[in-house]
Amino acid sequence: MAGSNGKQKTVRDMILSLALIGIAAAVIYVFVPHDDHEPDLPRVDYTVETTTARRAVSYPVAAPEGLPDTWKATSVRFRGEESDRWHLGFQDPEGQYVQVEQSTQKRSDFIEQATQGSSATKKTEKIDGRTWTRYSGGRYDALVLEGTPGSTTVVSGTASFDRLTTMAAALKMA
Numbered sequence: 001m002a003g004s005n006g007k008q009k010t011v012r013d014m015i016l017s018l019a020l021i022g023i024a025a026a027v028i029y030v031f032v033p034h035d036d037h038e039p040d041l042p043r044v045d046y047t048v049e050t051t052t053a054r055r056a057v058s059y060p061v062a063a064p065e066g067l068p069d070t071w072k073a074t075s076v077r078f079r080g081e082e083s084d085r086w087h088l089g090f091q092d093p094e095g096q097y098v099q100v101e102q103s104t105q106k107r108s109d110f111i112e113q114a115t116q117g118s119s120a121t122k123k124t125e126k127i128d129g130r131t132w133t134r135y136s137g138g139r140y141d142a143l144v145l146e147g148t149p150g151s152t153t154v155v156s157g158t159a160s161f162d163r164l165t166t167m168a169a170a171l172k173m174a
Contacts, residue, residue, distance in 0.1 A: 046076040053078040059151035060173035096159035114154040115142040
């Protein structure tokens, strides 16, 4: 009978060890933050970069005017060394992404990059007197401005076509 007492002690020790591990895991779970919502993106001011780009490039640079405060500018870039590439990124009121991209890069290559692989549809829209072609099927839906020799303007993102249209209508070219 001396051997069975040792086995009982071993089983009891294993159960106590598992209980301690469970308690430690519960304490860690309670005290380690685990927030599942997306981080709040900071708002950026794009006026300086817009002015710089407008002075540097040969095409009219697009920037929105009159968008409500619920649209948040989240990124801005001008890269003169990369085919005078202009970028403005926004978060729309529903938290979706909308970007304005312009460049003097070869049109087909630039559209492929800016739309993340979308293809032209047969649908065009007249927005604020300008003709835009819809692109869809890639990571982003997009509107591509027609009739701009020497540069290409793309409004694209994860937002709906209604939101892309709102952005396109707000664009002022200067």
